[in-house]
Amino acid sequence: MSGAGSLVGDRAVVAAPMAGGPSTWQLAAAVTRAGGIGFLAAGMRPVDRLVQDVASTRGALEGTEHAVFGVNLFVPEPANTAVPGDRRAPGSPARRRRAESVRRYRSGLLAEARRLGVELPGPEVLDPDAMDGWEAKLEAAEAGAWPLVTFTFGLPAASVFDRLHAAGSVLGVTVTSAAEAVRALDHGADVLCVQGPEAGGHRSVHDPAATPGTTPLMTLLAEVRAAVGTGTARDVPLWAAGGIMDAAGVGGVLDAGATAAQCGTAFLLAQEAGTSPLQRTALERTASGTGFAHPDGSARTALTRAYSGRWARGLDNRFMREHTDAPAAYPEVNVLTGPLRQAATAAGDAESVSLWAGVGAAAVRAAPAAEIVRHLTP
Ligand SMILES: Cc1cc2nc3c(=O)[nH]c(=O)nc-3n(C[C@H](O)[C@H](O)[C@H](O)COP(=O)(O)O)c2cc1C
Structure with missing residues (x-):
């Protein structure tokens, strides 16, 4: 078994990293203890807090057999090799256009x-x-x-993989296409998280200016499997992500060649999650069909750039519908809407705040994390 294989083993359930609150160290530890792989989300988290989270997770897992957990990092644009240098050059026409589109969007938010x-x-x-x-x-x-570090939002340079490999980490990359998968392996990825369009939260499209693909997860998984080959050195563990809410869903992706399912939305109502009360209520309404749901009971979610400047899937609300002109400008738009999201949260206004969730949100269950892991395990 490869280094990655022996670390991630035969664990079928990965609790997705969820930045912005939901991923607490208590959730990560509870998932790992229950036989899954827990994750910490480093995105937007100050490094001192993150280091404390890692120490707390390690402490909580002391004495646990095979205590594997991961830490997930957002790849910032200057470290993302998928963004051409000329588009990032200060003062370049692309940069000027981007600043202008952010200014226009800001005016529209006044x-x-x-x-x-x-x-x-x-x-x-x-x-x-x-x-x-x-x-x-x-x-x-x-x-x-x-032990385990994954990257989302882009692809770091091969030298970053070399550095962390030298420190002993197993490294993963979230990909949304076969081409991204192949490049991630070229740079040194040991594990690929294959994210379909059904997924809640941000799409990890490596070029943030590109339109995210719409190929459904199961087809995408087959495309990635074909591109990386089977039984070769590039036959790395594949984690499938997007809309997986129960053991049948996990079993389905395992049958299709994934080694695990990376589930986010399924853990949003875990007791140990740091999900905001506003988002919890919105999800409970979705699950009971009294809000954010289609007449057939399925969750009403949509992709938007309105809150952050990067495509993400969330419960479909007014702010998303009224601000369809948001530019591809993460993190500027995320910073811009920060005070609006904070104030809307304080006011209990679920129509004006990002409520990231995947297409399976109507099947979300409130329970201790261990019970959710059991519910997801085939
Ligand atoms: C609230 C929320 C926050 C998320 N934050 C992150 C993150 O910080 N890093 C990351 O790699 N993926 C993040 N994701 C995406 C997940 O990794 C995963 O692709 C997604 O949750 C899978 O779809 P599902 O939510 O339908 O299970 C987030 C998803 C949600 C719902």
């Missing part, structure tokens, strides 16, 4: 800001090159010899 009584951040803090503590997080991963 009425929302007035309604919620907040100020929108000014252009001086809307930085396309914000690093999210990238270097400090890589150094922490090396110093702490984190």
Whole structure:
């Protein structure tokens, strides 16, 4: 078995990293203890808090057999090899157009800001090159010899894979196409998380300006499997993500060649999750068919760039429908809408805040994480 294979073993359920609150160390530890793979979400999390989370998870798992858990990092644009250099060059026409589109979008949000009584951040803090503590997080991963690290939002340079491999980490990349999968393996990925369009949260399309693919997860999985080959050195563990809510769903992706399912939405109502009360209520309404649901009972979700400047799937609400003109500008748009989302959350306004969730949201269950792992295990 490869290094990656022996670390991730035969665990069929991975609790997806969920930045912005849901992924607590308590959730990560509970999932791993229950026989899954728990995850911490490093995206937008200050490095000192993240290091504490890793220590807490390790502490909680002391004495647990095969205590594997992962840490997931957002790849910031300057570290993302999928973005051409000329598009990132300061002062380039692409950069000027991007700044202009962010300014226009900001103007369109002023009425929302007035309604919620907040100020929108000014252009001086809307930085396309914000690093999210990238270097400090890589150094922490090396110093702490984190066992499993995955990347989303892009593909780091091969030298980053070399660095973390030297520290002993097994490395994963979330991919949304066969071409991304092949490049991720070229750079040194040991595990691929194959994310379909059904997934809740952000699409991990490596080029943030590209339109996300619509190939359903099962077909995408087959395409990635064919592209990386079977029985070769590139035959790495594949984790399938998107809309998987029960043991039948996990069994389906295992039969289709995945080694595990990476489930996010299924864990949003876990007792140990840090999901906000507003999102919990919205999900409970979705599950009971009293909100964010189609007449047939399925969840009403949609893809939007309105909240963050990157395509993401969430419960379909007013803000998403009214701001369809958001530019491809993460993290600027995310910073821009921060005060609006905070104020809407404080006001209990579920129509004006991002409620990330996948297409299976109507099947979400409130329970301890261990019970959710059991519900997902074929
Ligand atoms: C609330 C939420 C936050 C998410 N945050 C992250 C994240 O920080 N990193 C990441 O790689 N994926 C993130 N995702 C995407 C998941 O990794 C995964 O692709 C998705 O949850 C799978 O679809 P499902 O939600 O239908 O299970 C997030 C998903 C949700 C629902």
